[in-house]
Amino acid sequence: MMTEERNGLPELPQGWVWTTIGEITQPIEKVQPKxxxxxxxxxxxxSSIDNQINKVVEPKTYYGSEAPSRARQLIRANDVLxxxxxxxxxxxxxxxxVYDGQIASTGFSVLRxxxxxxxxxxxxxxxxxxxxxxxxxxxxxxxxxxxxxxxVRAQPFPLPPAAEQxxxxxxxxxxxxxxxxxxxxxxxxKAQLRRYRQAVLKAAVEGELTRExxxxxxxxxxxxxxxxxxxLEERRAKWEAAHPGKRCKLPVAPDTDDLPGLPERWVWTxxxxxxxxxxxxxxxxxxxxxxxxxVTRIETISKGTIDLGRVGYLEDLPVELIDKYKLQHGxxxxxxINSDPHLGKTAIFELSNTTxxxxxxxxxxxxxxxxxxxxxxxxxxxxxxxxxxxxxxxxHAVNQSSINQAKLKSISIxxxxxxxxxxxxxxVEQRLSVADEMEKAVEQSLKQxxxxxxxxxxxxFEGKLVPQDSSDEPASxxxxxxKAEKARREGERTxxxxxxxxxxxxxx
Numbered sequence: 001m002m003t004e005e006r007n008g009l010p011e012l013p014q015g016w017v018w019t020t021i022g023e024i025t026q027p028i029e030k031v032q033p034k035x036x037x038x039x040x041x042x043x044x045x046x047s048s049i050d051n052q053i054n055k056v057v058e059p060k061t062y063y064g065s066e067a068p069s070r071a072r073q074l075i076r077a078n079d080v081l082x083x084x085x086x087x088x089x090x091x092x093x094x095x096x097x098v099y100d101g102q103i104a105s106t107g108f109s110v111l112r113x114x115x116x117x118x119x120x121x122x123x124x125x126x127x128x129x130x131x132x133x134x135x136x137x138x139x140x141x142x143x144x145x146x147x148x149x150x151x152v153r154a155q156p157f158p159l160p161p162a163a164e165q166x167x168x169x170x171x172x173x174x175x176x177x178x179x180x181x182x183x184x185x186x187x188x189x190k191a192q193l194r195r196y197r198q199a200v201l202k203a204a205v206e207g208e209l210t211r212e213x214x215x216x217x218x219x220x221x222x223x224x225x226x227x228x229x230x231x232l233e234e235r236r237a238k239w240e241a242a243h244p245g246k247r248c249k250l251p252v253a254p255d256t257d258d259l260p261g262l263p264e265r266w267v268w269t270x271x272x273x274x275x276x277x278x279x280x281x282x283x284x285x286x287x288x289x290x291x292x293x294x295v296t297r298i299e300t301i302s303k304g305t306i307d308l309g310r311v312g313y314l315e316d317l318p319v320e321l322i323d324k325y326k327l328q329h330g331x332x333x334x335x336x337i338n339s340d341p342h343l344g345k346t347a348i349f350e351l352s353n354t355t356x357x358x359x360x361x362x363x364x365x366x367x368x369x370x371x372x373x374x375x376x377x378x379x380x381x382x383x384x385x386x387x388x389x390x391x392x393x394x395x396h397a398v399n400q401s402s403i404n405q406a407k408l409k410s411i412s413i414x415x416x417x418x419x420x421x422x423x424x425x426x427x428v429e430q431r432l433s434v435a436d437e438m439e440k441a442v443e444q445s446l447k448q449x450x451x452x453x454x455x456x457x458x459x460x461f462e463g464k465l466v467p468q469d470s471s472d473e474p475a476s477x478x479x480x481x482x483k484a485e486k487a488r489r490e491g492e493r494t495x496x497x498x499x500x501x502x503x504x505x506x507x508x
Contacts, residue, residue: 272409286312
């Protein structure tokens with residue numbers, strides 16, 4: 001049987017009762033660590049939590065004298081840390097024994113269940129969509145959206161009998177263990193696909209991918225060295241014709257002493273020798289209102305392609321600026337300012353009948369198409385990103401690295417003959433397309449796993465995951481006991497305050 005609905009909330013099983021988070025949790029003691037400047041403590045803030053596994057993974061350590069202003073909440077083992085900032089990110093964790101008595105940020109709502117409230121039951125409920133979605137709607141602010149601690153504590157809470165709480169937690173953990181094993185297998189498959197991609201790119205830029213093709217076309221293909229010398233001579237002649245009496249200064253050729261050997265008819269060159277144009281983008285302030293001409297941002301590069309859903313816009317531009325920064329077919333966008341894992345991301349502009357301007361924080365690379373196929377350069381850049389070449393030549397700052405044009409122009413790259421480049425690109429695309437399909441299947445399975453996880457939680461807190469036991473003490477009795485205990489503690493606190501007040505009056 002079900003109980004009657006309460007304020008529009010869903011019906012609950014017999015023996016359950018609706019209450020609120022605040023009614024079944026305790027107040028949290030506030031502390032001032034700066035009062036003990038020489039005392040060392042562990043500090044948990046939002047960045048300490050891995051929101052993929054909902055555990056504390058990166059705690060910080062401070063002396064009291066160094067304590068951040070938000071280090072104010074004394075936490076205990078089994079407290080639930082619920083981030084009130086951007087609640088949809090699920091920065092939520094259960095405090096383990098190792099952090100008992102340490103300090104947490106005021107950016108958390110610290111939920112400490114009353115006696116007979118299972119901390120794990122409370123923790124799992126805080127991960128449910130039905131709980132998080134309501135709080136997400138209550139967030140205030142735009143640049144720093146957050147809810148108040150009081151918002152969290154005001155949320156409805158389905159309270160089962162104490163014994164049933166533990167049965168529910170046990171069943172959740174049993175099912176999650178099985179689900180986690182499947183997710184781990186999927187994550188392993190993703191890692192294997194990443195390694196496969198790297199292996200394909202490595203074979204491509206080292207010539208292994210086209211070994212048989214080269215052997216079948218011996219003597220038919222012009223060596224890349226001849227091609228390179230010809231385009232450099234053409235470049236010199238064109239420049240000197242435009243600058244009479246001046247000698248052209250060509251890019252410096254690579255030092256091959258420490259470079260590995262290349263397949264027959266390949267040659268080492270530099271990016272500067274085979275890229276026709278390398279340039280920064282327009283620096284004007286962009287809008288995101290969809291007004292004007294679309295212009296690239298760092299986010300425009302997404303999984304090796306250009307995502308027009310992640311562009312900015314510029315309006316009222318003169319024609320000469322539009323012409324100067326308009327992307328051409330085959331142009332490559334290069335992420336030269338980014339965090340290390342993302343440094344060197346590239347995408348090729350291949351959109352027809354689309355005007356897109358080259359914006360800030362992305363370098364434009366325009367290969368000489370008589371020497372270098374854009375897609376070959378794109379795949380080469382992806383290999384160099386995996387292999388750490390770009391990170392090795394970058395300048396590094398806090399959370400960000402950068403590669404300037406001079407460094408990028410001097411990077412040594414292997415240059416195959418032009419026909420072989422076409423064959424390499426075809427072979428790479430064939431192999432990576434298979435990997436893409438497999439990765440889509442893995443991602444779909446991971447999404448299904450997350451939906452299943454939420455389905456398990458939904459059933460758990462509707463009372464449908466485990467059977468009820470009529471011999472359990474009803475939750476209404478438990479709730480009354482909790483309320484009585486809270487009233488008793490409040491009475492004691494009030495008595496102490498009155499005693500202290502009378503003492504102060506006498507002393508004065």
